[in-house]
Amino acid sequence: MLLHWGPLCHSGLFVTIPQDSRVCIDLHCHSTASDGALPPEALVARAADMGVSHLALTDHDTVAGLNAAREAASGLGLRLINGIELSCVWRSHTIHIVGLDFDESAPGFVAALKRQNDNRWQRARLIADRLGRLQVEDLLAKATQVAGGDVPGRPHFAQVLVDEGVVPKTMHAFKRFLGTGKPGDVKACWPELDEVVEWILSAGGIAVLAHPRKYRLTATRLRSLVADFRRSGGQGIEVSVSGQSSGDLGFVAELARREQLWASQGSDFHFPGAPWCELGRIMKMPDGLEPVWHHFRQPVEA
Numbered sequence: 001m002l003l004h005w006g007p008l009c010h011s012g013l014f015v016t017i018p019q020d021s022r023v024c025i026d027l028h029c030h031s032t033a034s035d036g037a038l039p040p041e042a043l044v045a046r047a048a049d050m051g052v053s054h055l056a057l058t059d060h061d062t063v064a065g066l067n068a069a070r071e072a073a074s075g076l077g078l079r080l081i082n083g084i085e086l087s088c089v090w091r092s093h094t095i096h097i098v099g100l101d102f103d104e105s106a107p108g109f110v111a112a113l114k115r116q117n118d119n120r121w122q123r124a125r126l127i128a129d130r131l132g133r134l135q136v137e138d139l140l141a142k143a144t145q146v147a148g149g150d151v152p153g154r155p156h157f158a159q160v161l162v163d164e165g166v167v168p169k170t171m172h173a174f175k176r177f178l179g180t181g182k183p184g185d186v187k188a189c190w191p192e193l194d195e196v197v198e199w200i201l202s203a204g205g206i207a208v209l210a211h212p213r214k215y216r217l218t219a220t221r222l223r224s225l226v227a228d229f230r231r232s233g234g235q236g237i238e239v240s241v242s243g244q245s246s247g248d249l250g251f252v253a254e255l256a257r258r259e260q261l262w263a264s265q266g267s268d269f270h271f272p273g274a275p276w277c278e279l280g281r282i283m284k285m286p287d288g289l290e291p292v293w294h295h296f297r298q299p300v301e302a
Contacts, residue, residue, distance in 0.1 A: 022053065023053050023054065023300065024050075024051045024052045024054070024280050025053070025054045025055075025265065025293060026052050026054070026055050026056070026266050026269070026279055026280050027054075027055075027056040027058070027081065027083065027100060027208075027238075027264050027265060027266040027292070027293070028056065028058050028083070028085070028098060028210065028211075028238065028241065028264075028265075028266020028267060028269075029043065029047070029056070029057060029058060029266065029268065029269040029279060030057075030058065030060070030085075030268075030269065030270050031043045031057060031059055031065045031069065032065070032148045032150075033059040033064040033065030033148070034060035034061070034062055034065075034085075034150070035059075035060060035147075035153050035155050035156070035270060036059070036269070036270050036271065037270060037271035037272065038271070038272070039068070039148075040057060040065035040066075040068040040069035040072065041068055041069070041071075043057065043269075043279075044057075044069050044072040044073050044078060044080070045072060045076065046272070046279055047078060048073075048077070048078050050278065050279045050280040050281075051280055052078065052279055053078060053079065054078070054079045054081060054300055055073065055078060055079070055080055055279075056080070056081040056082070056083030056098075056266070057069045057080065057083050058084055058085040058098050058099075058100075058266070059083075059084065060084075060085050060087065060120075060153070061084070061085070061086055061087060061113065061116045061117065061119075061120055062084070062113065062117065062150065062151075063082070063104045063113065064150060066080075066083075066104060081100055081101055081296065082099075082100070082101055082102050082103075082205070083098060083099065083100050084098070084099045084102075084113075085098050085099075085210060086099060086196045086200070087116070087188065087190045087196075088190050088191055088192060088195070088196040089190045089191070089192055089193065090193040090225055090229075091221075091225075093215060093217070093225075094187070094188075094190060095193060095209075095210075095215065095225065096210040097193070097196050097207055097208065097209060097234070098207075098208040098209075098210045098236075098238065098266075099199075099205045099206070099207060099208070100205055100206045100208060100236075100264070100292065100296070101205050101206055101296045101297055102200055102203035102204055102205025102206075103203045103204050103205070104203070106202065106203035108202050108203070109199055109200075109202065115191075116190075116191075117151060119188050119189055119190065120151040120153075120188065121151050122188070123186050123187075124140065124143070124144075124151055124152050124153070125140060126186045127154065127157055127178075127184045127186050128140035128143070128157070130183040130184055130186065131157065131161075131177060131183060131184050134161070134166055136160065136161070136164050136166065139157070139160060140152070142160045142163070142164075143156040143157045143159075143160050144156075146160060146163075154174070154178045154184060154185075155170065157173070157178060157184060158170040158173035158174060158178055161173040193228065193232055194228075194233075197229070197232045197234050198232075198233065201233050204297075206235050206236055206262070206292060206296075207229075207233065207235055207236065208237060208238060208262075208264045208292060209225075209226065209229050209236070209261075210238050210268075211238055211241045211244075211268060212225070212226065212237060212238065212252055212255070213244055213248045213251070213252060214241075219251070223255065223258075226255045226258075226259050226261070227259060229259075230259040230260075230261060234261065235262055235292070235295070236261055236262040236263065236264045236292040237252065237255060237256050237261045237262075237263065237264065238252075238264045238265060238266060239252050239253050239256055239263040239264065239286075239289060240263075240282050240283050240284070240285045241265065241266055241268055241282070242266075242268055242276060242277040242278070242282060242283075243268075243276050243277055244283070246283070249285070249286065250286065253285065253286040253289060257288070257289070262289075262291065262292040262294075262295060263285055263289035263290060263291055263292060264291075264292040264293075265282050266282065267279050267280065267281060267282055
């Protein structure tokens with residue numbers, strides 16, 4: 001299937017719904033506050049250039065970029081929705097839950113994010129320890145610098161290995177040292193799924209199961225995950241995300257209908273130069289689904 005990246009929010013296959021030039025919604029993307037390549041201000045500016053009218057910044061386990069993104073959005077006529085992507089565990093699998101439209105100052109939510117941040121630092125220190133045999137001086141400090149002073153993840157460690165001449169490209173860093181089963185593949189001690197859902201709900205937000213087909217679960221296990229998520233209080237599921245097949249789109253749409261979950265969508269944008277994963281470029285969702293943005297505290301009508 002050929003991909004055509006034409007005018008913004010056009011009426012072809014790869015669009016953001018609703019199909020309306022005034023409303024272009026992207027509810028999943030990342031900045032340098034976690035593992036994205038663009039600072040929040042530059043990310044918002046790019047989204048505006050791409051025709052996005054409503055954007056949720058969903059950095060991993062942090063809201064550190066929201067204030068800067070909100071200020072940038074206000075000057076560009078773009079509406080920013082509070083967002084975050086939280087890591088959790090379901091039956092030994094790492095799962096991601098997107099939180100939308102929550103109160104970032106809710107005391108319980110703030111405390112939960114601190115615990116999550118502590119988990120991420122513990123993981124980062126362990127990654128640095130396991131890569132100690134590479135004898136890269138101040139590896140953790142350099143990875144933290146690459147991460148903009150925030151908790152470094154595997155992509156940041158990979159970049160340091162490139163900068164230090166250990167490997168020629170980041171892909172080689174993952175292949176040799178950071179990928180699945182390699183020394184730097186450290187699993188964090190994430191909380192259980194139902195606990196993370198409760199964090200979001202207690203802050204007045206909407207809990208959305210992120211990119212369900214990326215977990216490489218069988219259809220049966222994915223149905224079980226979605227059912228458990230719904231029973232835990234989850235309200236939405238990402239039906240349309242960048243890079244998925246039309247078959248996956250239809251399957252996830254059916255899961256949304258089966259569990260009566262609201263439908264969300266997002267590019268999961270991390271860096272420029274990847275046309276399959278660009279802000280506002282999302283496959284059209286099937287008809288008959290209830291959009292999650294109809295349930296924001298200030299609903300988006302289209």
